[in-house]
Amino acid sequence: LAKTTQPISMDSYEGQEVNITCSHNNIATNDYITWYQQFPSQGPRFIIQGYKTKVTNEVASLFIPADRKSSTLSLPRVSLSDTAVYYCLVGDKAAGNKLTFGGGTRVLVKP
């Protein structure tokens, strides 16, 4: 199973763009890259998922280089409510749905 590495924490200010990079050096051919957001005392919530290049939805963008050994979650114009922990997850269905989270990045958005 691919092992993921993320920065432990990041600080930002309202209105700024936040970019969180996850390293997954031994990602397998079939692995997708998924990002989740978690608030205290709640379950993680799906943000975005991708396999290669760039994916964008209404809340975030995900950039994946050609070698797929890393990925970057981009949160445009963050607000105070974006303060949360963000997890990168790389899963391989060939491993029997063993989906394991990375260490998480604690993002603090300041006013």
Next chain:
Amino acid sequence: DTEVTQTPKHLVMGMTNKKSLKCEQHMGHRAMYWYKQKAKKPPELMFVYSYEKLSINESVPSRFSPECPNSSLLNLHLHALQPEDSALYLCASSHSPGNRGAGEKLFFGSGTQLSVL
């Protein structure tokens, strides 16, 4: 309905008690998961059910006993727990295990905060 519902939200139990955590989803998902999360740590996978059959047990102690009565329900039976088992227990579901061509998207409940005294 895109919710995963977990009950109870909070549970305090003694080391000799027997209790159960319950999880329910009505999205037609055929994979269901139990995760354990300690404070300031990522969720750790405990069990995976695929089509109501246990497919993964991450070497979880036998004092935790999962059960999947049907495709919508998942239980976690607790017996003789230790104080170090205190944690947030999260249930999740996903559409179709082994669905080639798409990554799994997990839907999580809000969890049960368990305290073992």
